[in-house]
Amino acid sequence: MTEKLSDERLAELRDIAGAAMPGKWVGVTDDSRCEERVMRVADLSMTVAWAGEIEDEWSAFNADHIAAFDPPTVLALLDELAEYRAREAETAARRRIEQGGEQ
Known part of the structure; x- marks a missing residue:
């Protein structure tokens, strides 16, 4: 598996695709x-x-x-990845609350 893309790298890719x-x-x-x-x-x-x-x-x-991998495709993929990461973060926060941990 490849390394996870950082938020900074994703922002850089978005800037590149947006400028093309x-x-x-x-x-x-x-x-x-x-x-x-x-x-x-x-x-x-x-x-x-x-x-x-x-x-x-x-x-x-x-x-x-x-x-x-034209600009619209890259931007759509980045949007989907951002939505996925947001859902994963929400799920992780709910699990911590359910397990009696901190938010």
Whole structure:
């Protein structure tokens, strides 16, 4: 298992995602650019990231990964994680109270 993300790291990730080009990103191969893989905002022709020439199978997979973790997706994941952590904290506090401990 990987290390738990700190609140500071989560805030940093939120800032990064919030500063990036908004919208759903898609990975596309741009034949006019020598088979380079780029990320574009869906329904726009604006390029938001460039993954380089597709030299091997990993290049396309990496580009698809970048596109899949576009800003709206990252922000939604961070929101869900924050909600989960808040529920877990509430549950832990209730258990302490039920067990006669402090809040």
